[in-house]
Amino acid sequence: MLRQRLDRLSLGPTLGVGALLLLLGFLAVYPLSMLFYGSLHSTPPGMAGVFNLDGYAKIFSAHEATVLANTVVISLIKTVIALLVAVLLAWIIARTDTPWRGTLEVLITLPFFIPPIVTAMSWGMLGNPQVGLINQAWKAMTGATASPINVYSYAGIIWHMLQYSTPFLFLFIVDIFRAMDPSLEEASRMSGAARLRTFRSITLILMLPALTSSFILSFVRGIESFESALFFGSPVGITVITTEIYNSINHRQAPDYQYATALSFSILGLMFLLVICQWLILRGRTFTTVTGKGYTPTVMQLGPWRWVTFAFCLLFFFVTVVLPVGQLIIGSFFRYLGFYSAEMLTLDHYRSVFGNSEFWRGFRNTMLLGLLGATATMVLGSIVAYVSARTTWRGRRLIDAIAWLPWMMPGMVLGIGFLWAFAMLPHAIPIYGTVWALLLAYVALGTPVSVRVMNGAYAQLSFDLEECSRVHGATWFQTMWRILVALAWPSFAVGWILTFFGIMRELSASVLLYSVGSEVLSVVLLKLWTNGAAEQVSVIGLMMMLLVVVFRALQLRFLNRQIGVV
């Protein structure tokens, strides 16, 4: 009742939806429509050619069927494992009395923020079958002659992807666990249900929107994952959709954009079916766990088992961070990664990076774009999620769907879409060739994550909180600020960090849109990488990780003060 009145009182739903549609249309639909044109036209925009379906026709071949099967199976296995581990880790951190949870939380999320090429280099050294350190150690310990690990395989690709997926999913899930009113679980326990049954029938069910959202986000991201397959699949002939697209753009005499975009749109169609499935699964259910009734977030007393959960978290950190990053830290002090002898000890890589004016310029630009981009993205994501989750405005589903679109298109293809779209704008609109092009692309690329994060947060907030605020005389803005913003703030902060570091790592669009003077860190990394300076790339990767530790520690300390539950 009040909800409907709220909707009527808000600042013109039609106007609001219209403005959002315009903005999202420009950020997502416009570049995608350029790509769609590219998929149907024999030449890219701006060139004479004919409309045909040649790009789509090439998709129907035995080779493509293998590529599609590879991609789906790899992503599915990766997502299932990552989700299971992430739920377990999130539960341990948010709902148990495991020691040093605050510290563990920062450590668990670290792998997500390390540039994938850096960890790929490291795992190449650790897990290659010929001279990989892990295999060498195994052979030395057991006397075996065969190598148990080969990262250049399907398992290697999945393993490398897991290191990014698990912390990504953990970040999504942990705050949902934390914000959940334990009274429902307590009621279950008091009614005689065992812990496992309570977890299965209460906790998991309440988390269904967050879990299905996370699953789909992660599955889709798995399909679009590139670096793992490039490093560990391509050398042994394993091709996935993104490496196929990459090859068709970068490895042919003339880039085949029609095929690349047609392939991307076919995948987009498949992914959209997935999203529809999620809507069907969740339709008509409510998942409110934060209500106006007071509750104290409680943690489960695990007794001596808390050391087991502690060890599990530590093991995850050791395998995903200490092993690969340790290798890089050590390697960064030697002239070449992987060659450890006294005469090769050097600080040159650090001197080169810190003395490189391009690095500092890239760092400054990235910080600026990261701060502005992440903030703008989260504000936009919060608004879109609010309209989608908490209003009955006409057009809200469309807005939600449009906000998803950039997530479903592989980054390297979307980068081309932005290039075409911004270049085609009237010259009076000064976007192309300026820093605005980068900023707008970053906002478009980050919006799907920000909307998912905020949707998950809003879905858990009861409408009675807003109603209560309004009944007590608060204005709409006061209600938004004091209730929604205040309660959804932890998720906002997580989304901001995800978006910020997403911007920091983004390369596909950056390399096509940056202009001289607006180089960003990822372009500097590419420059160093193509110069063969892998050691300097590692140094920058380590600096980025250090930045994450600082950001996450500050964020958690702030949240701790705000809600006192970390």
Added chain:
Amino acid sequence: MFNVKIAGALLGIIAAAMAVAMPAQAQNAADWEKVVAAAKKEGKVVVYSGAAPASLKKAVEMFEKSTGITVEILIGRGAEIRERVRTERSFGRNIGDVLVNGLSTAIGQMNAGDTQPHGYLPNAGKLVPPFTTAPFNNGDMILPVYATSWAIAVNTNLVKPGEEPKSWHDLLDPKWKGKIIVDNPLSNGGGQATFAIFLEKFGREFIEKMKAQQLTFSDQYTIGQQRLARGEFAIYAPFIVSETYNLKGLPVKGIVPIEGKTYSSQMIGMLAGAPHPNAAHVFINYIFGDEAQASFADLGYTSPTGRVSTTITEDLKPLMYGKLFDIITEDRLSKAVPILESIFK
């Protein structure tokens, strides 16, 4: 009267704009001074480059110092530079002045109309064979900056001196089965160019025998040579000889096969609609000057003007200046690629 004034003003503006936008086309040495003066007035040149950034660094610094013209370099991978240039030209947003890209990509760009004639270059006469003819010399459109040559590299811990391959055919020796990493023959680049030459010179059977050696592919030469250096593989081919400098102290040795090294070149040209055509003109000319060419030679590249490095050590001269085998051209590559795909895919 009013309209005449406006028309006059407009004509004036157009004439001034044309004077700025059109290069002062020098046809001889006497005109060259005018080009240089106009270039200095333009003040900067924007280079779109798909080449390894470090390769141009020293030449750019020396150019800036000697002319006072600022060089802004926008880097990207070959295909990214190609699409960016095409898009900007298609929508009238020309930002770049000079193109630097790999041979086959640059020729593709030239044929697509991405470049324009650069005009008279005082230093162009310094080019020496085989760089004076096609595919390197394309009239006054694009020219070779420096050539990259490819040989065979071995891990000296795994391959003893007596066992070293001496010919490209030695790669077919069964003892190297599973021990060779190659640049991906299905990707545009050194691996594909070299395998296309093998196909032409040694026949399809050679390629099929190579496949039977259970090759591992590398899509990035830096990764290929790192894996060789670490001892994951005994042989890496084709190996960019200039990379020898980046692998100093590691157990890697480059070997020139008796047939010679395969090679290709980075090309340079003036972009169509360049906003700073005179600065671009002067920059392109500078690239063929002795200073710039010496900087390329010092990095281990083959200078198309025949400059040799003064810093190179005697032991590396056979590798750096060894016999050249063949280069692949765009049309020959187009014929070879489908066959390579049918064998390797």
